Amino acid sequence: MADLAPDAPPGAHYAQEIARRVRTAMTERGLSQQELADAAGVGQRTVSRVLLGDVYCDVATLARLEQALRVSLYPADWFTREL
16 A cells, blocks of 8 residues: 555545555454455455545445454544554
8 A cells, every 4th residue: 555645635545544554454353355355244345445545435434344354444533643
């Protein structure tokens, strides 16, 4: 995942933070992309694209991933911090 310029759109920063959180949760649980995809009811390609951090995850997919991983993935506190 490439570092973003500070002036990159906020959504791009969010996408990368979500990717970091998904990867961390997967590592902690020992899950592969396919295992997470199966548990979340999404395609493996979707998980792969989210992990790249270069796509905006839709709300339904985010909710499925959060439920499967049992963690909050959306960086809700980011609107108050400097990017």
